[in-house]
Amino acid sequence: MSDKALRPAQSQARQPGREGPMMPEPDYRPRYPGSQRLAGKVALVTGGDSGIGRAVSLLFAREGAKIAVVYLEEDADAAETSALVEAEGSKCLLLKGDIGDPAFCRDAAEQTVEQFGRLDILVNNAAEQHPRDDLEQISVEQLQKTFRTNVFGYVYMTQAALPHLAAGGRIINTTSVTAYRGSAHLIDYSATRGAIVSFTRSLAKALQDRGIRVNAVAPGPIWTPLIPASFSAEEVRSFGTQAPLGRAGQPNEVAPSHLFLACDDSTYMNGQVLHPNGGEIVGG
Numbered sequence: 001m002s003d004k005a006l007r008p009a010q011s012q013a014r015q016p017g018r019e020g021p022m023m024p025e026p027d028y029r030p031r032y033p034g035s036q037r038l039a040g041k042v043a044l045v046t047g048g049d050s051g052i053g054r055a056v057s058l059l060f061a062r063e064g065a066k067i068a069v070v071y072l073e074e075d076a077d078a079a080e081t082s083a084l085v086e087a088e089g090s091k092c093l094l095l096k097g098d099i100g101d102p103a104f105c106r107d108a109a110e111q112t113v114e115q116f117g118r119l120d121i122l123v124n125n126a127a128e129q130h131p132r133d134d135l136e137q138i139s140v141e142q143l144q145k146t147f148r149t150n151v152f153g154y155v156y157m158t159q160a161a162l163p164h165l166a167a168g169g170r171i172i173n174t175t176s177v178t179a180y181r182g183s184a185h186l187i188d189y190s191a192t193r194g195a196i197v198s199f200t201r202s203l204a205k206a207l208q209d210r211g212i213r214v215n216a217v218a219p220g221p222i223w224t225p226l227i228p229a230s231f232s233a234e235e236v237r238s239f240g241t242q243a244p245l246g247r248a249g250q251p252n253e254v255a256p257s258h259l260f261l262a263c264d265d266s267t268y269m270n271g272q273v274l275h276p277n278g279g280e281i282v283g284g
Contacts, residue, residue: 005240005247007223009233015128017225019050019077026223027250028055030062034088037263039064042116044109046070046099046157047126049078051224052174055251056123056258057081061090063259068093068112068119070126070157077225091116099126099153105160112164119164121262124154124196125174129189129230138188150192154199167211172261173200175273177220180282193218197273204271213270215261220277223248243278 008023019026028051043060047053048069054077057067067085069092071078078094085092093115097104112119128149132138154173161171178186179193197216204214221227221240227248228236240248257274260266275282 006237007239009237010228011231011233011236012225012229015130015226015229016072016074017050017227017229018074019054019080019225022223022225022228026051027252028058029252030055030059030255031252034062034064036064037259037265038121041065041120041262042068042112042118043121043123043262044068044070044112044119044157044161045123045125046153048123049074049081051226052219052222052251052254053123053125054081054084055255056125057092058084058088059252059255059259060121060262061085061088061092063263064090065121066091066093066116068095068108068115070095070097070099070108072096072098072126099157100148102156102159105153105156108157109160109164119161120168121170121172122158122161122165123172123174123258123262124157126153127174127192127226129186129226131185131230132187133185135187143188146188147192150189151195151199154196158203165212169212170262171203171207171212171214172258173214173216174258175200175216175218177218177275177277177280177282179218181280200273201271208270213261213266215266215269215271216273217254217257217261218273218275218277218282219249219254220275220280221248222254223250240278244280245278247278249276249278
């Protein structure tokens with residue numbers, strides 16, 4: 001195991017995790033100059049305050065989109081993301097609330113359109129996970145909470161966005177490698193990620209006649225605040241070293257998949273899933 005793949009042992013006491021205390025800081029900044037592939041577009045990104053959501057928000061902003069960031073309660077992370085988006089020359093709207101509440105989702109979509117005049121891209125990205133060694137350890141409360149965020153929240157936000165999406169609109173769902181190969185310690189989480197794959201495929205068929213494309217991204221082990229907020233300090237230290245590439249990925253290694261699906265480079269893709277997962281072969 002390479003020392004470069006390791007990081008200081010660390011953990012956070014609650015979810016959602018915070019980006020600020022992480023060591024090292026996740027790499028969320030776009031790697032290349034923008035080419036205006038999303039010029040004039042408006043994107044709503046759930047869980048956009050940190051991790052993959054922050055990287056997606058910044059990359060979309062660099063490509064010319066205005067960004068609405070939905071987040072649960074991480075005010076400092078959200079404010080930092082907003083400042084970073086605006087440093088890219090774009091505009092950012094912060095929307096604080098719980099995507100498990102359909103009324104909040106409707107309000108978030110309406111506020112986005114009121115602020116920016118339109119909505120073109122929805123990125124369903126917010127998620128939570130709670131590791132348990134045995135199925136019997138998963139409480140009713142945990143099961144309901146995980147599905148409420150990871151599945152119901154995606155459905156509610158999509159329902160809220162659809163009245164505002166015209167032909168040419170895009171919906172991109174963040175799922176996970178665990179949907180394809182499972183996880184003995186994340187049984188309920190993996191089940192929600194599998195549900196999102198099926199949701200993506202079914203919704204793509206349902207919306208194709210409206211000219212709205214629906215695709216997904218299934219990351220592998222990525223260094224985000226969800227990791228220290230989910231696992232023990234020692235587990236975090238070696239997180240991602242099991243991947244074929246021998247390390248955890250960074251948020252800015254995932255966001256380009258979302259950009260590809262959001263822009264016209266992917267006009268012949270619908271109901272598909274991209275796999276930035278460190279080299280793991282899945283779904284063959």
